[in-house]
Each structure stands twice: as C-alpha cells, then as structure tokens.
Amino acid sequence: MTRRDIVWRGLGAATIAASYAATQFEIGGKAAGIGYFLAAVVGIVLTINGPRVATVFRAERRGHAFTAEAVHAARVRRQAARRAEGPR
Numbered sequence: 001m002t003r004r005d006i007v008w009r010g011l012g013a014a015t016i017a018a019s020y021a022a023t024q025f026e027i028g029g030k031a032a033g034i035g036y037f038l039a040a041v042v043g044i045v046l047t048i049n050g051p052r053v054a055t056v057f058r059a060e061r062r063g064h065a066f067t068a069e070a071v072h073a074a075r076v077r078r079q080a081a082r083r084a085e086g087p088r
Helices: 003-024 030-062 064-085
Strands: none
C-alpha cells in the first residue's frame, strides 16, 4: 500500500471517528445526526475506495467523465455515414 493510499484511508477513518464522536456527545443536537451519518458514509467510502475517489473527482472536473460517451457517439456517427454512402 502506498503512502497516498494510507493517507486517503486514514482520512476516511478519521471522518468516521469524528462523526461517531460527534454523535455520541450530541454536538449540534439530535437533528445534526443526519449530517453525521452522511459524514460517516463519506468516511466509509474513503476508507474502502481511498485514492480512486480523488481520481474520479479529477476526471469529473476536467471533463473526462464523458470521454467514453464521446468516443462511442463518434463511432456511431462514422458507421451511419458509411451506411449512407452505400457499398464501394
């Protein structure tokens, strides 16, 4: 496991621990429990998927999330153009 993996997983574990502690001490009242639950879910995701979460956020931000769709659409357009030309 690389240092980056350990950092991401540690961040997830710290998020889980902080949300648990806040729930136990009832910081912010009982209504804030929903927010703590969501923080715990985020912590679990970070603990399990660690560095892949950062990669997904970078891909989303830079527009790479739609790369596969764009490649597929271009392929479909080329195939449709070849069919419209007819046989050679």
